[in-house]
Amino acid sequence: MELAVKTLDGKAAGKATVDEAVFGLTDIRADLLHRTVRWQLAKRQAGTHKTQSRDEVSVTTKKFIRQKGSGGARHGSRNAPIFVGGAVAHGPRVRSHAHDLPKKVRKLALAHALSAKVKGDALIIIDDAKLDAAKTKELSAKFKGLGVDNALIIAGAEVDDNFAKAARNIPNIDVLPVAGLNVYDILRRKQLVVTKSALEGIGARFEAKAKEGK
Known part of the structure; x- marks a missing residue:
């Protein structure tokens, strides 16, 4: 499965090949997404009420x-x-709200979340997410050219410091390294912007999970 790649300036930059088992699911299962979001939110509850x-x-x-x-x-x-x-x-008593969710369910839910963005034409792939200077006005103009106004941006293994500083002043924009990719953050934003290096990281992540399941 091939998807178009753009530069941060909105110009064409070729195509990227992605796994259909991760990005090409057509029958999106809302039940898996719901279970995973509940699991994530339950884990982050402090549970300090008393x-x-x-x-x-x-x-x-x-x-x-x-x-x-x-x-x-x-x-x-x-x-x-x-x-x-x-x-x-x-x-109420002090307690943990966390509960178990099988790894296979979490893995499948992430694939469904990614596929949902592809199916809804809400996935944008860019070649890189870097800036020469941390200028919010400049980055905001680039986002406007890409049609990005409410998005989760997944960079590579590390987020460029200038890019992160410029993006944090823009409303409704979240920036995460590829290791931080999760179902809740994907679903809470209208668009998903992924770099080419992040695509490689996502592919490696699913391959590792597949080996664990064997």
Whole structure:
């Protein structure tokens, strides 16, 4: 499968061959994408929410009302959940929200996310993502020429420092090295811009995963 390659200035720069098993899927499975996004977001949750239980509330434990004759219920302490300043019943605890997701599912979901961009004409391949100077105005003009306004840009093994500095001031533009490619960031942006070196990295990544699965 061949896809057109452009320069950062919007000029034609030949074609790149990609694996159809990664970029050419036609039946996009939303269930796999949904499961993977949930897995990613669950992993990044801090899980530090916490309320005080009865043994943690600092109030008197003295029996504050007589056992009989008050006409009300029998109470022994002010730290019960029904009282103001008391504990919280069944409140949240510090915990991890992470859950398991098979590697094969994650791998397939990434292929479906990449294929979805190709299918929706939202994948742009550029020869390189480098700038001579970190000038946001210059990079913004180049993006406008490419038709890029809301995109995830995947550079090679490392992101060019000038490119990263110029891009971080542009709204709705994310820049990641190829190692940071993930389903959530692909789906949260309208377009996906990938360099030729990043394509090689993606291919190598799927080959490595294929070997692990054998």
